[in-house]
Amino acid sequence: MSFPPTRERETQELIKRFQAKRARQRRVRLVLAGVVCLVVAAAVLTAVAVAGSDEGGGSAFSSSVTSAPNSAPPTSPRQEAAVAVGVTTTSTAGSATTSTGKTTTTTDKTTTGDTAIPTTSGGPATTSSTTTTSTAKTPSTETTATVAPASSAKVVVIDPGHQAQGDSSLEPVGPGASEKKAKVSSGTAGVVTGIPESELTLAVGLKLRDALKAHGIKVVMTRTSQNVNISNSARAKIANEAHADLFVRIHADGSDNSSTNGIHVLYPVSIKGWTDDIAGASKKAASLAQQALIAATGAKDRGIDARSDMTGFNWSDVPVFLPEIGFMTNPAEDQLLASGAYRDKIVKGMTQAILQYLGLK
Numbered sequence: 076m077s078f079p080p081t082r083e084r085e086t087q088e089l090i091k092r093f094q095a096k097r098a099r100q101r102r103v104r105l106v107l108a109g110v111v112c113l114v115v116a117a118a119v120l121t122a123v124a125v126a127g128s129d130e131g132g133g134s135a136f137s138s139s140v141t142s143a144p145n146s147a148p149p150t151s152p153r154q155e156a157a158v159a160v161g162v163t164t165t166s167t168a169g170s171a172t173t174s175t176g177k178t179t180t181t182t183d184k185t186t187t188g189d190t191a192i193p194t195t196s197g198g199p200a201t202t203s204s205t206t207t208t209s210t211a212k213t214p215s216t217e218t219t220a221t222v223a224p225a226s227s228a229k230v231v232v233i234d235p236g237h238q239a240q241g242d243s244s245l246e247p248v249g250p251g252a253s254e255k256k257a258k259v260s261s262g263t264a265g266v267v268t269g270i271p272e273s274e275l276t277l278a279v280g281l282k283l284r285d286a287l288k289a290h291g292i293k294v295v296m297t298r299t300s301q302n303v304n305i306s307n308s309a310r311a312k313i314a315n316e317a318h319a320d321l322f323v324r325i326h327a328d329g330s331d332n333s334s335t336n337g338i339h340v341l342y343p344v345s346i347k348g349w350t351d352d353i354a355g356a357s358k359k360a361a362s363l364a365q366q367a368l369i370a371a372t373g374a375k376d377r378g379i380d381a382r383s384d385m386t387g388f389n390w391s392d393v394p395v396f397l398p399e400i401g402f403m404t405n406p407a408e409d410q411l412l413a414s415g416a417y418r419d420k421i422v423k424g425m426t427q428a429i430l431q432y433l434g435l436k
């Protein structure tokens with residue numbers, strides 16, 4: 076069958092146009108494939124770079140641990156205990172030393188390079204899920220906080236003491252200890268206001284968080300609500316895993332004597348294998364806090380106290396202090412502590428002390 080010449084020419088043109096179109100499509104596909112290759116290559120290079128810095132961090136951990144002024148005691152109760160309670164991740168020996176060993180600020184800086192995470196305020200769960208997005212080092216995630224703060228920022232963990240309801244089940248007072256204490260008590264309460272200590276410490280803790288964040292400090296809260304159940308050792312572990320530069324445990328006091336009033340700050344006594352590596356720095360922070368709190372509030376100065384019996388101190392691998400911000404059993408002080416203005420004074424004093432301690436002022 077033959078087409079008239081004009082039909083044939085039209086057919087030829089159609090075929091040419093069709094072929095040209097196919098060629099264009101091939102070129103487009105080639106270009107697209109090229110672009111995809113480039114994107115994949117860039118992603119791989121980035122991943123390699125990140126993994127490389129993690130490894131660098133890992134080796135820095137071991138070197139910082141070996142060069143730490145206080146090496147672990149022969150029996151190393153903290154290491155055993157830390158493994159037993161599952162503080163470590165399943166990844167490598169390197170990360171195991173990070174959480175069990177005596178971390179110093181050097182270690183903090185090596186870990187901080189990984190991810191720039193916005194300041195955490197939502198508690199441990201949020202932070203650990205964010206960290207999983209970083210490449211190496213996080214093959215498994217623990218339930219407690221793992222924080223990778225921005226490179227230069229200092230990290231402060233704030234623990235508002237107690238919680239709505241205490242938990243009288245027991246836990247060891249320190250790593251490997253046979254002596255046990257209640258996991259967390261419900262605290263005291265305002266003799267006039269009826270405000271529970273846990274509510275006061277949370278309100279002050281949240282104010283302190285905001286004040287520190289305003290100074291560029293990364294803040295991790297052990298809790299931001301009343302209805303939690305976090306033992307004192309678990310709170311210390313949150314601070315350890317956050318590689319906190321400072322761990323601040325806010326409490327208020329109670330006494331049988333309603334005339335007793337004033338502020339004092341507690342810090343850990345040096346116990347070999349537990350707190351010997353943090354006692355000095357903790358005492359320094361406690362002294363600064365005591366001075367600044369008295370100056371800011373005008374409260375009675377009750378001085379600082381070294382304590383050996385506090386679970387939240389004995390489990391801590393980072394410098395820690397505990398301000399007892401006043402006596403809720405003293406009518407006048409209870410009412411002061413209930414006021415926003417007085418809470419602001421407390422926060423002002425503590426912020427000043429923390430900035431001083433961290434060398435930011």
Ligand SMILES: [Zn+2]
Pocket residue numbers: 236237262263272326327328
């Ligand atoms: Zn308390």
